[in-house]
Amino acid sequence: MSMIAAFYSNKSILITGATGFLGKVLMEKLFRTSPHLKVIYILVRPKSGQTLQERVFQILNSKLFERVKEVCPNVHEKIRPISADLNQRDFAISKEDMQELLSCTNIVFHCAATVRFDAHLREAVQLNVTATQQLLLMASEMPKLEAFIHISTAFSNCNLSHIDEVIYPCPVEPRKIIDSMEWLDDSIIEEITPKLIGDRPNTYTYTKALGEVVVQQESGNLNVAIVRPSIVGATWQEPFPGWVDNLNGPSGLIIATGKGFLRSIKATPMAVADLIPVDTVVNLTIAVGWYTAVHRPKSTLIYHSTSGNLNPCNWYEMGLQVLATVEKIPFESAFRRPNADFTTNNFTTQYWNTVSHWAPAIIYDFYLRLTGRKPRMLKLMNRLLKTISMLEYFINHSWEWSTNNTEMLLSELSPEDQRVFNFDVRQLNWLEYIENYVLGVKKYLLKEDLAGIPKAKQHLKRLRNIHYLFNTALFLIIWRLLIARSQMARNIWFFIVSFCYKFISYFRASSTLKRRRGCLQHG
Numbered sequence: 001m002s003m004i005a006a007f008y009s010n011k012s013i014l015i016t017g018a019t020g021f022l023g024k025v026l027m028e029k030l031f032r033t034s035p036h037l038k039v040i041y042i043l044v045r046p047k048s049g050q051t052l053q054e055r056v057f058q059i060l061n062s063k064l065f066e067r068v069k070e071v072c073p074n075v076h077e078k079i080r081p082i083s084a085d086l087n088q089r090d091f092a093i094s095k096e097d098m099q100e101l102l103s104c105t106n107i108v109f110h111c112a113a114t115v116r117f118d119a120h121l122r123e124a125v126q127l128n129v130t131a132t133q134q135l136l137l138m139a140s141e142m143p144k145l146e147a148f149i150h151i152s153t154a155f156s157n158c159n160l161s162h163i164d165e166v167i168y169p170c171p172v173e174p175r176k177i178i179d180s181m182e183w184l185d186d187s188i189i190e191e192i193t194p195k196l197i198g199d200r201p202n203t204y205t206y207t208k209a210l211g212e213v214v215v216q217q218e219s220g221n222l223n224v225a226i227v228r229p230s231i232v233g234a235t236w237q238e239p240f241p242g243w244v245d246n247l248n249g250p251s252g253l254i255i256a257t258g259k260g261f262l263r264s265i266k267a268t269p270m271a272v273a274d275l276i277p278v279d280t281v282v283n284l285t286i287a288v289g290w291y292t293a294v295h296r297p298k299s300t301l302i303y304h305s306t307s308g309n310l311n312p313c314n315w316y317e318m319g320l321q322v323l324a325t326v327e328k329i330p331f332e333s334a335f336r337r338p339n340a341d342f343t344t345n346n347f348t349t350q351y352w353n354t355v356s357h358w359a360p361a362i363i364y365d366f367y368l369r370l371t372g373r374k375p376r377m378l379k380l381m382n383r384l385l386k387t388i389s390m391l392e393y394f395i396n397h398s399w400e401w402s403t404n405n406t407e408m409l410l411s412e413l414s415p416e417d418q419r420v421f422n423f424d425v426r427q428l429n430w431l432e433y434i435e436n437y438v439l440g441v442k443k444y445l446l447k448e449d450l451a452g453i454p455k456a457k458q459h460l461k462r463l464r465n466i467h468y469l470f471n472t473a474l475f476l477i478i479w480r481l482l483i484a485r486s487q488m489a490r491n492i493w494f495f496i497v498s499f500c501y502k503f504i505s506y507f508r509a510s511s512t513l514k515r516r517r518g519c520l521q522h523g
C-alpha cells in the first residue's frame with residue numbers, strides 16, 4: 001500500500017489554479033490514487049460565460065478524468081468548487097465558504113498564477129505576490145492545516161546560471177512592491193518595470209521570485225514547501241502519455257512547426273532544453289505535501305523539478321525529434337511542409353524571418369486577396385514572431401539546478417511510493433516522450449483524428465510539388481530578368497547552353513558508335 005496515497009485519505013485539500021494545466025493533473029492524480037480523500041476545494045472564477053459548475057463539469061467530463069471515474073465514481077461529490085477571484089480582497093469568497101475552508105482544510109496546494117510573460121507588473125504582482133500573501137494569511141487561520149505547498153518556477157532566479165534549492169533575496173522587499181502597486185498609476189509602473197525586473201526577462205519570473213520571498217517571510221509557523229518546476233510539458237505516463245491542453249511552453253511552437261509556419265528560430269542548439277513532464281511535477285508535489293506534513297522539516301524546503309542535471313536533452317535533439325515525428329505523423333492542413341532550423345545570430349535570424357516567414361505570408365495573403373478572401377497570414381506570422389521573441393530567452397540560455405532536496409525526497413519514499421508517485425526523471429526516454437508529446441498536441445490540442453493521417457500526407461505531397469514548381473518558376477523568372485539586363489549573365493547562359501549541347505552530342509556520338517560496333521560483332 002502506498003504510504004502517500006494513504007496519507008491523503010480522509011483529507012480536505014484546497015487547490016488554487018485547479019482549472020489550469022498543472023492543477024487539473026494534480027487533482028486527477030489525487031483522486032485516482034486516494035479515492036477516499038474527503039474533499040478537494042477548488043477556488044474557481046466564472047470564466048468565458050461559464051458558471052463554476054459548468055467549468056467543473058467540463059473538467060470532469062474530459063478525457064483526462066476518464067480513469068478517475070473508474071476508481072472514484074463519486075468524484076463529482078468530492079469536488080467542491082468555491083467561487084473566488086484571487087485578484088479581489090479576501091478572494092471575494094463568501095463568509096460561509098470562507099468559514100468552511102478555514103475550519104476544514106488539511107493541505108493547501110497553491111498553483112494559481114499568471115504565467116503570461118507580458119503581463120502588466122500590477123497584474124503579475126497582484127496574482128503572483130499579493131494573492132500568495134493573502135493565501136498564507138488565510139492558511140495561518142486554518143487550525144487543521146498540515147502543509148502549504150507553493151508552486152513556483154525554476155526560472156524565478158533565471159538571472160543566475162547556477163541555482164540552488166534556496167530562496168534568493170530580492171533587491172526591493174515584496175511588501176514595498178505590493179504597497180507601491182496600490183498608489184502608482186499604470187504609466188509610472190510601466191516606466192519603472194525594466195528597472196525593477198533588472199536582468200530578468202519578464203514580469204512573470206520577477207513576480208514569482210517575489211512570491212517566494214513572501215512565502216519565506218510570511219509563513220510563520222506553517223509547514224511550508226516550494227516546488228520549482230522548469231518548463232512543464234505534456235504528460236509522460238499518467239493518466240496516459242502526451243496529454244496537454246494549452247499552448248504554453250513548447251506546445252504552441254510544436255504546432256507552429258508541424259503546421260509549417262515556423263521555419264527558423266533563434267536558439268542555442270546545445271543549450272539544455274529543461275522540460276519536465278507535468279505528471280512528474282505533480283507526483284513530486286504530492287510527495288512534497290506528504291513529506292512536509294509528516295516530517296515537518298524545520299525550514300522551508302525548496303524542491304527543483306527539473307531534468308537538465310539528471311537526464312539532459314538539448315534543443316537540437318528536441319527539435320530534430322519534433323521534426324521527425326511531424327514527418328511520420330503529420331498535422332492536417334499544413335501551410336508549408338514542416339522544415340525548421342535554428343539560427344544563432346541576429347543577422348541570420350532577420351534574414352530567415354524575411355525569407356521564410358514574412359515573404360510566404362505576404363504571397364499567401366496576396367493569393368487570398370486574389371481569390372476574394374480576407375488576408376490573415378501576415379497577422380498570424382507576426383503573432384508567432386512576437387511569441388517567439390518572448391520565449392527566445394529560455395532557448396538561448398542554460399541553467400544548472402541543484403536537486404539535492406528532490407533526490408533526498410526520492411530516497412525517503414518506499415519502493416511502492418517511488419512507483420506510484422514516480423518523479424525520477426532519469427527514467428525518461430526523451431525520444432519516446434517527445435514523440436508522444438507531438439502526438440498529444442495533435443490529438444488533444446488540435447483535436448485531429450489519427451484517421452486523417454493519409455490525407456495529411458497527401459496534402460504534404462501536394463505542398464512539396466507546389467514548392468518545387470514555385471522554386472522553378474522563381475528561378476526562371478529571376479534568370480530571365482538577369483539575362484535581359486546583364487551581359488555577364490548572358491555569357492554565363494551561352495556558356496552553360498553550349499556546354500550542355502556539347503555534352504549531349506558527345507554522348508549521342510559515343511552511344512551510336514557503341515551500337516555500330518555491336519552490330520558489326522554480331523553480324
Ligand SMILES: CCCCCCCCCCCCCCCCCCCCCCCC(=O)SCCNC(=O)CCNC(=O)[C@H](O)C(C)(C)COP(=O)(O)OP(=O)(O)OC[C@H]1O[C@@H](n2cnc3c(N)ncnc32)[C@H](O)[C@@H]1OP(=O)(O)O
Nearest residue numbers: 115116117153247248249250252253319320340341387394
Ligand atoms: C535542427 C533541427 C531544428 C528544428 C527546429 C524545430 C523547432 C521545433 C520546436 C521545438 C520546440 C521549441 C520550444 C521552445 C519553447 C521554449 C519555452 C520556454 C518557456 C519557458 C517557461 C518558463 C517556465 C514558466 O514558469 S512559465 C509557464 C509558461 N508560460 C508561457 O509559456 C506563457 C507564454 N505566453 C505568453 O506569455 C503570451 O501568450 C504571449 C506573450 C506569448 C502572447 O500574448 P498575446 O496577448 O499576443 O496573445 P495571446 O492572447 O496569449 O495568444 C495569441 C495567439 O497566440 C497563441 N499562443 C499563445 N501562446 C503561445 C505559444 N506559447 N506558442 C504559440 N502560440 C501561442 C494563442 O493561442 C493565440 O492564438 P489565436 O489563434 O489568436 O487564438
Ligand SMILES: NC(=O)C1=CN([C@@H]2O[C@H](COP(=O)(O)OP(=O)(O)OC[C@H]3O[C@@H](n4cnc5c(N)ncnc54)[C@H](OP(=O)(O)O)[C@@H]3O)[C@@H](O)[C@H]2O)C=CC1
Nearest residue numbers: 017018019020021022085086087111112113153229231232
Ligand atoms: N506551465 C509551465 O511551464 C510552468 C508553470 N509553473 C507554475 O505552475 C503553476 C501552474 O501553472 P499552469 O497550470 O501552467 O498555469 P495555467 O495558466 O494553466 O493555470 C493558471 C491557473 O490559475 C488560475 N487563476 C489565474 N488567475 C486567477 C484569479 N484571478 N483567480 C482565480 N484563479 C486564477 C487560472 O484560473 P482560470 O482557469 O480561471 O484562468 C488557472 O486555474 C503556476 O504557479 C506557474 O507559475 C512553473 C513552471 C513552469
